[in-house]
Amino acid sequence: MSIKFSQLTHTRMKKIALTCFAVLLTFFVFAQASDPIIGKWQNPSGEGKIEIYKKGNKYFGKLYWIKDANKKDEKNPDASLRGRKIQGLEILTNFTKNGDTYQDGQIYDPKSGKTYSCKMTLKGKDKLDIRGYMGVSLLGRTETWKRIE
Structure with a gap:
């Protein structure tokens, strides 16, 4: 049971990290666009x-x-x-x-x-x-x- 929990946590952490990266990238792109x-x-x-x-x-x-x-x-x-x-x-x-x-x-x-x-x-x-x-x-x-x- 603990192996599945560990794998689930690792998968969730990857998804959270990718989501955070996407949000930061979007913010950076819009910040550049607002300051041409x-x-x-x-x-x-x-x-x-x-x-x-x-x-x-x-x-x-x-x-x-x-x-x-x-x-x-x-x-x-x-x-x-x-x-x-x-x-x-x-x-x-x-x-x-x-x-x-x-x-x-x-x-x-x-x-x-x-x-x-x-x-x-x-x-x-x-x-x-x-x-x-x-x-x-x-x-x-x-x-x-x-x-x-």
Whole structure:
């Protein structure tokens, strides 16, 4: 009798574990769908690839690949940071979601060493407009990033 009970318990545990896995997988898929900005993007020049992710209720982006992986942050206004590599830098910080727009964040431009106010707007599922500006959004520049796998 105890062998059957043990086998029954093992079978039930497998079913429970599979059900939990399916629920978690479904949750993950829906979480990704509700945050379509999350993923990997390439800038128009092809020099950099950025991964956008969520921490808490804010969005951030890391420059995970650049053509010159050894390039340093030479233009940084903080002299103590000029020796760090650009690859791996978090260049997008503190964005909040408002529909298809992600706003109230900042973008760091390692080419100039400057940090700008920034907003990002999804244009379909594979295009993202990045607008960096100083002061008001009218005084800025927009470039379109493309989603990559």
